[in-house]
Amino acid sequence: MSQQINVGLLGWGTVGTGVTKIFQQNAGLLAQRTGIPLFIKRIADLDLKRDRGITIDTGQLTTRAEEVINDPDIQIIVELIGGIEPAKTLILKALQAGKHVVTANKALLAEHWDEIHSTARKFSQEIYFEASVGGGIPVVQGLNEGLAANRIQAIYGIINGTANYILTEMGRGQSYSSALARAQEKGYAEADPALDVEGGDTMHKLVILASLALGKRVEPQDVHVEGITRITDQDILYAREEFDQQIKLLGIAKQAPEGGIQVRVHPTLIPAEHLLASVQGVYNGIYVVGDSVGATMFYGKGAGEMPTASAVVSDIIFIARSIHMGAAGKVPSVYYHPQKSIDDLKIEPVGELISEYYLRFNVKDEVGVIAKIAGMLGEQGISIASVIQKARHQGNMVPVVIMTYEAREKNVRKALESVDRMPFVMQPTLMIRVEKFDE
């Protein structure tokens, strides 16, 4: 058995700095919980001059990641560079060099799950990635271990704090653009917010959760993705005042009623009294339904220096304990494994979804428009539950909101294609799916 465990850090940005802070602040606690002393031996970053508000022995620092990976005293490599390259190459090199790996890199895991997991297996190394989804929330472990007895029936995740912050602010009456600007001011959103507001980040995290929970490798291209950029504060107001619902950007992976699984990311109407509706601002919530446990939820901060560092360090402790026990890498974590699927479930095309739909038509304020829309919906067998036409403040364009009864999405899409070709339609129709929860 080793006398101590040494960790090497690749990437000393926000989260990496948080990790070094935890090692300094809670050193005794980490050693106690690991059962063996635990050190950060080397840190690689291209920018070593920036003031990070922490004092580190400069001998630990290097600009060359390979030096860290090839240090024979280091057993655990922590990758916090982000993005695909050079992170991917460095992780593969670390695994090949016989190092266990901790990463927070959701994009990389979502895109290259098979290669990374099969390399870890081939070289009998552990790969842990709690921080890749939900920041400090221990949901990866929850799915892998805490709920391991369950066949997971559904996951509904608010897993992008930026999008949730924007929707929360819009619920307080701000426009999309001013909510986005405020998110950028506060540092919650990047200068280019596309990955957050268009759903790509949620998709990456959903791919990881779904692959773990459903026991099947879900590919990014399997996921139907829509963002929040077309939602208005008026939609949020209508949802709340007329339907007692909230609009949340959800990543959903669930068993389809007709067999197969659904994996989709889109703005979703959910009941205002549902627990997920209480997840406000930059917080994340992952609502998981298992066949034995029923409904559970994991909640916390989905991003930020210290919450994300919390997850990274917890992974380090876990692997260090395994090394200390002589167990690390010994038994493949079967249910991580790409080629093994619990069932040979098919991904259901989103057109097969059966849902109620919130439809906002943006039409000229003319007599007979609602009748024409209703007729086109009716041609596709879609029944209308309610119609709202109130505001008339956008020149001669008025929003007409229709809530449908349950319908199949491909029929709704056909109807909307017909409607959107009509001369009275001034902007493409907005469609938001309505989620009902069995539990």
Added chain:
Amino acid sequence: MSQQINVGLLGWGTVGTGVTKIFQQNAGLLAQRTGIPLFIKRIADLDLKRDRGITIDTGQLTTRAEEVINDPDIQIIVELIGGIEPAKTLILKALQAGKHVVTANKALLAEHWDEIHSTARKFSQEIYFEASVGGGIPVVQGLNEGLAANRIQAIYGIINGTANYILTEMGRGQSYSSALARAQEKGYAEADPALDVEGGDTMHKLVILASLALGKRVEPQDVHVEGITRITDQDILYAREEFDQQIKLLGIAKQAPEGGIQVRVHPTLIPAEHLLASVQGVYNGIYVVGDSVGATMFYGKGAGEMPTASAVVSDIIFIARSIHMGAAGKVPSVYYHPQKSIDDLKIEPVGELISEYYLRFNVKDEVGVIAKIAGMLGEQGISIASVIQKARHQGNMVPVVIMTYEAREKNVRKALESVDRMPFVMQPTLMIRVEKFDE
């Protein structure tokens, strides 16, 4: 390495039956997630005749627990008998016989933590107990592993579904006694509900959470315990309508602002918009604040056959994987250990608590009563934030509700002792603490 892992069950009641159901329904999934076939080899129960809605090979069954413990092919013993004896003796025997143990027995763990953990350590066996707190919610693992990087600053737990169900129903206008009767009808409350409504069950679970999270063995007698039996639907109404608060029975373990830790179980006013206020009915929610992760919450069903069985089976899978890796029992789980404490924290006496207080005085409807009460509070340095006197429906007894500013509890108690000796007081004053959340 073993070719398979065999499990022995002690106690085939509700949860035990749920465990056997999961083994039958999800056999393939369990083997895949464990990495090795997993079987229930023997089941001991005094009543083998009751119909449990499941078919078991009768050769597996016995009325003698020792037969299961002494079976050399069995590596994991699952204790689901409950109560102190014979559960305690059987668990100790199993550990001494070189078996790992899974238990859901909160009372036993709370009362005999040291003896059980030190025996497990002495004989190099694992003891897991996820099901002892929060049913299927993986909060024990969350504290031990997922949040292991954190110094835990506070735990606020709604961890008794029966009490929470009763308070939820009272919030819908039912009296305490009719809400309790309904809970009993639905099977949520025992014929003798004392352990649930008087806070004892919450205390047992809090002792476990606090011992894990704070790194210090908390004894049952360290915990200040009050139940919900004196709460009326009127208190809940006042809390909501006048103060925008809800009343929840919370188990609280937190770092005291003046040093030391607070461990207490009592009805508590919390802000209506706080996430814990959304935990309704028989659901449980455990809100945990860590120094790095910030605020997190674990939510789900805190009781019942299948949710509790989910936690038991997840523990079995975890230990079986450890056995398969040759790691089980190899390294003591330091932060489980009774004698080790992260800091030598002192338990703060509840009299030292600083809080706002909701006080319901039950007085004769006489002139000058409020002035007299206010005077007695003032003598102890307690300032009044608001006074409510409205309902006059209980003969000549009227409730006077006073919300105080922050005060020290021992001063409040002194004041209430004086007030309650006054001739105009018809029933002892009800005091409910108000919890503010930093996160």
